[in-house]
Amino acid sequence: MLHRITEAARPSRRQFLKTGAVAGAGLVIGLHLPLRAAKSGASSGAAAATAGGDFAPNAFVRIAVDDSVTILAKHIEFGQGSHTGLATILAEELDAAWEQVRAEAAPANAEIYNNLHWGPSQGTGGSSSIANSYEQLRQAGAMARALLVEAAAKTWGVPAAEITVEKGQVRHAASGKSSGFGALVETAAGLPTPAEVKLKDPKDFTLIGSRVPRLDSPDKTRGKAMFTIDITLPGMLTAVVARPPLFGAKVKSVNAEAAKAVKGVTDVVEIPRGVAVVAEGFWAANKGREALEIAWDESGAETRGSDEIMAQYKELAKKPGQVARQDGDPAAGLAGAAKVLEATYEYPFLAHAPMEPLDCVVELKPDSCEVWTGSQLQTGDFATAVAISGLKPEQVQVHTLLAGGSFGRRATPDSDMVAEAVSIAKAIGGKAPVKVIWTREDDIQGGRYRPMYYHTIRAGLDADNKLVGWEHRIVGQSILKGTPFEEFLVKNGIDQTSVEGANNLPYAIPNVLIDLHTTDVEVPVLWWRAVGSTHTAYTVEAFLDEVAEAAGKDPVEFRLEMLKDHPRHAAVLKLAAEKAGWGKTLPEGKGIGIAVHESFNSFVAEAAEVTVDGDGGIKVDKVVCAVDCGRPVNPDVIKAQMEGGIGYGLGAILHDEITLEGGRVAQSNFHDYIPLRIEEMPEVEVHIVDSGEAPTGVGEPGTPPVGPAVANAVYNATGRRIRSLPFSRHDLTGT
Amino acid sequence: MVQFVLNGETRDVQAEADTPLLWVIREELGLTGTKFGCGMALCGACTVHLDGSPIRSCVTAVGDVEGASITTIEGVSAEGASKAAQAVQAAWESLDVVQCGYCQSGQIMSAVALLEENPKPSDEDIDAAMSGNVCRCATYVRIRAAIHQAAKTMEG
Ligand code: FES
Ligand code: FES
Numbered sequence: 059m060l061h062r063i064t065e066a067a068r069p070s071r072r073q074f075l076k077t078g079a080v081a082g083a084g085l086v087i088g089l090h091l092p093l094r095a096a097k098s099g100a101s102s103g104a105a106a107a108t109a110g111g112d113f114a115p116n117a118f119v120r121i122a123v124d125d126s127v128t129i130l131a132k133h134i135e136f137g138q139g140s141h142t143g144l145a146t147i148l149a150e151e152l153d154a155a156w157e158q159v160r161a162e163a164a165p166a167n168a169e170i171y172n173n174l175h176w177g178p179s180q181g182t183g184g185s186s187s188i189a190n191s192y193e194q195l196r197q198a199g200a201m202a203r204a205l206l207v208e209a210a211a212k213t214w215g216v217p218a219a220e221i222t223v224e225k226g227q228v229r230h231a232a233s234g235k236s237s238g239f240g241a242l243v244e245t246a247a248g249l250p251t252p253a254e255v256k257l258k259d260p261k262d263f264t265l266i267g268s269r270v271p272r273l274d275s276p277d278k279t280r281g282k283a284m285f286t287i288d289i290t291l292p293g294m295l296t297a298v299v300a301r302p303p304l305f306g307a308k309v310k311s312v313n314a315e316a317a318k319a320v321k322g323v324t325d326v327v328e329i330p331r332g333v334a335v336v337a338e339g340f341w342a343a344n345k346g347r348e349a350l351e352i353a354w355d356e357s358g359a360e361t362r363g364s365d366e367i368m369a370q371y372k373e374l375a376k377k378p379g380q381v382a383r384q385d386g387d388p389a390a391g392l393a394g395a396a397k398v399l400e401a402t403y404e405y406p407f408l409a410h411a412p413m414e415p416l417d418c419v420v421e422l423k424p425d426s427c428e429v430w431t432g433s434q435l436q437t438g439d440f441a442t443a444v445a446i447s448g449l450k451p452e453q454v455q456v457h458t459l460l461a462g463g464s465f466g467r468r469a470t471p472d473s474d475m476v477a478e479a480v481s482i483a484k485a486i487g488g489k490a491p492v493k494v495i496w497t498r499e500d501d502i503q504g505g506r507y508r509p510m511y512y513h514t515i516r517a518g519l520d521a522d523n524k525l526v527g528w529e530h531r532i533v534g535q536s537i538l539k540g541t542p543f544e545e546f547l548v549k550n551g552i553d554q555t556s557v558e559g560a561n562n563l564p565y566a567i568p569n570v571l572i573d574l575h576t577t578d579v580e581v582p583v584l585w586w587r588a589v590g591s592t593h594t595a596y597t598v599e600a601f602l603d604e605v606a607e608a609a610g611k612d613p614v615e616f617r618l619e620m621l622k623d624h625p626r627h628a629a630v631l632k633l634a635a636e637k638a639g640w641g642k643t644l645p646e647g648k649g650i651g652i653a654v655h656e657s658f659n660s661f662v663a664e665a666a667e668v669t670v671d672g673d674g675g676i677k678v679d680k681v682v683c684a685v686d687c688g689r690p691v692n693p694d695v696i697k698a699q700m701e702g703g704i705g706y707g708l709g710a711i712l713h714d715e716i717t718l719e720g721g722r723v724a725q726s727n728f729h730d731y732i733p734l735r736i737e738e739m740p741e742v743e744v745h746i747v748d749s750g751e752a753p754t755g756v757g758e759p760g761t762p763p764v765g766p767a768v769a770n771a772v773y774n775a776t777g778r779r780i781r782s783l784p785f786s787r788h789d790l791t792g793t
Numbered sequence: 794m795v796q797f798v799l800n801g802e803t804r805d806v807q808a809e810a811d812t813p814l815l816w817v818i819r820e821e822l823g824l825t826g827t828k829f830g831c832g833m834a835l836c837g838a839c840t841v842h843l844d845g846s847p848i849r850s851c852v853t854a855v856g857d858v859e860g861a862s863i864t865t866i867e868g869v870s871a872e873g874a875s876k877a878a879q880a881v882q883a884a885w886e887s888l889d890v891v892q893c894g895y896c897q898s899g900q901i902m903s904a905v906a907l908l909e910e911n912p913k914p915s916d917e918d919i920d921a922a923m924s925g926n927v928c929r930c931a932t933y934v935r936i937r938a939a940i941h942q943a944a945k946t947m948e949g
Contacts, residue, residue: 276886278894279870279885281825282870284825287828321809413828413893414828414893415830463892465929701931701932708931709931727833728835733836735924736920741934
């Protein structure tokens with residue numbers, strides 16, 4: 059998500075690395091780092107010692123006298139391995155030993171910890187954490203290293219150039235002197251910041267590209283990791299919120315008598331988003347909520363059912379939409395074709411359902427407001443807390459906690475979790491810290507879904523079975539409309555996130571038209587792991603399989619012929635096909651399918667093998683995945699993200715849909731919004747392309763190809779094309 | 794008032810008898826390793842052991858565990874934990890099973906209970922024992938591998 063915030067808005071490499079030089083052996087680059095974290099008030103120009111005696115050469119690292127190296131991570135850790143990845147990059151240039159490295163969430167600060175792909179805003183998304191931090195953290199590590207070396211040179215009275223650093227040990231070979239980092243921090247803290255530093259030649263990397271253990275494994279394996287839901291403050295109360303049963307409905311009147319009578323309930327307060335019940339613990343709050351009597355004003359609410367909405371989308375699709383991409387003469391391309399194929403695709407609303415339900419802790423005092431949450435868009439969350447608390451920015455603090463998943467849900471442009479929590483804290487007069495917990499029902503029924511979409515697509519083959527025309531129409535809601543992101547990502551009425559994945563169609567087809575109808579529906583929608591590509595990749599790659607068949611060509615060959623100008627797509631496609639044994643004969647009831655897709659500048663191909671039994675049950679036996687995400691920083695994390703992305707995408711295409719009946723969400727918990735479980739998880743084999751390109755993201759790109767790969771495999775096994783999701787809508791018995 | 798044994802220690806709690814054990818453990822007793830995920834015995838995030846068997850603490854009223862022995866993730870992470878617990882956690886770490894980590898206390902409690910009962914589980918045994926534990930990050934490939942690895946460690 060968010061990855062396309064204009065090239066122009068990227069404060070960009072150029073500005074950032076003053077010399078413009080990015081890679082290569084021993085390059086000298088000008089330092090342009092935020093010098094220190096917001097709270098370490100040392101004067102600029104000199105390296106700094108923090109109050110605790112730690113050495114903070116810049117905003118991204120702290121080195122303590124006990125030799126520990128703490129990386130301040132500007133990106134949230136919600137499973138994707140960002141803390142480990144960011145630490146790897148910095149520790150590499152610092153030449154730290156991995157055992158001495160820890161990671162900690164940086165304080166929210168838009169200037170120091172901005173996402174360099176987004177402009178002056180801190181946040182995580184669009185699989186951008188590693189991509190935007192790579193050069194920045196290399197510099198930060200190299201700078202810290204230079205200061206330690208300088209400190210050693212001064213202490214030992216030897217030339218800095220003769221000093222080496224390896225695995226946390228600073229050495230001067232000629233004199234036999236050596237030291238850990240800790241013993242040098244006092245001296246280093248008094249030194250001026252070097253004007254320039256040397257970055258390593260990538261061939262000398264020892265951490266980047268190798269397997270390093272995840273920093274968060276030990277705590278997460280012992281129940282020690284602290285999530286928002288685990289925070290306890292003295293006197294803290296717990297709140298749950300009764301939200302409107304229909305999107306767009308409002309509170310008309312509340313009878314809170316019975317709720318207030320529940321033992322443990324302390325307050326019932328109305329907030330802009332509903333009615334909050336505050337209590338001494340979750341159970342009392344929840345009981346109190348059950349006892350609430352609320353009359354809702356449903357006059358402005360969405361009352362359509364999802365079938366009705368889909369029917370309207372189908373009507374709309376009959377007319378041309380706004381053009382998102384046009385190559386050649388699309389109408390002529392199809393008119394002159396020897397064979398024209400067409401298909402339609404339907405995609406449901408999807409909930410993210412991160413494992414940790416949404417939550418936020420707020421402590422509001424007359425002159426301060428502290429927020430603890432799994433903040434994915436810190437800058438927005440911070441601004442929301444400032445606005446609602448009515449305090450000055452310097453009185454507000456946002457602490458980014460580990461989050462139990464997000465998949466996009468915690469990156470809400472209007473900061474719903476924070477807004478509610480601060481509103482509640484304010485409504486109870488700040489008398490106690492308050493933790494707001496969403497139940498699973500609140501989460502599943504709370505909106506912010508991947509939008510519903512309807513696609514129509516037509517393709518024309520000429521007499522030589524070459525694709526000469528392609529018309530792809532998309533109908534659905536805009537995720538960005540009405541949000542602060544609109545101005546960056548909605549161009550000429552086209553929300554880039556609605557068409558991404560279709561718009562960047564890599565295949566060489568002379569005549570192409572992609573158009574879009576943006577619809578108005580009162581259901582709040584949001585990015586969902588891989589955003590537009592969650593539907594566009596399915597349409598493109600499943601339909602292409604049909605076209606290849608009509609052309610009498612092998613699906614891999616057919617694609618490769620049209621990917622001559624896209625070597626990275628072609629390479630992963632070939633690799634996945636080869637490793638999956640493409641072309642092998644499969645027994646009855648089994649099928650294989652393949653898909654390739656680029657998202658967030660990473661290229662992923664997946665080949666899926668499925669078994670469809672006589673009862674129509676689909677089992678995905680194996681997925682072979684090939685990924686090119688530039689230089690692999692943490693190969694094992696990349697592998698894990700491919701596994702996870704595949705499982706997440708697979709669960710959605712097999713089972714998941716949020717449906718509305720008269721505007722009411724029909725699903726509520728994991729019995730009817732069905733998560734993938736262990737017995738459904740395929741074996742996953744991941745092959746990472748060895749690349750020297752700049753690293754790109756892996757949190758999302760593993761998800762899009764799995765749907766079409768499985769769809770194509772199911773066709774291969776059964777002869778049935780699945781064109782509306784989820785698969786559970788279709789009865790494959792006896793196929 | 795209800796009395797039960799938590800991680801080897803006798804505890805008296807004040808919570809109403811109908812309060813789910815999950816919230817008593819987390820809020821009254823302050824052990825937050827056990828997680829809330831669904832509240833309906835659908836996800837396994839709240840799995841603890843009752844007299845050695847895995848149960849979903851979100852649907853177990855505290856009044857029903859009077860006199861029982863409850864073990865949480867903190868219990869299996871403590872010194873002197875069972876061989877199975879140690880093997881499972883070591884395997885989890887060495888394979889870096891976790892992603893967001895939120896489901897993992899529950900996964901580990903289920904895996905430990907499985908290996909204590911069946912030290913050499915097949916893939917089908919693993920499916921049966923672990924099916925109630927959802928991982929939205931889909932770490933299932935590694936969960937399976939880690940259970941097999943832990944079983945091997947226990948053998949030798
Ligand atoms: S929280 Fe108990 S099973 Fe989900
Ligand atoms: S590790 Fe995130 S839900 Fe399992």
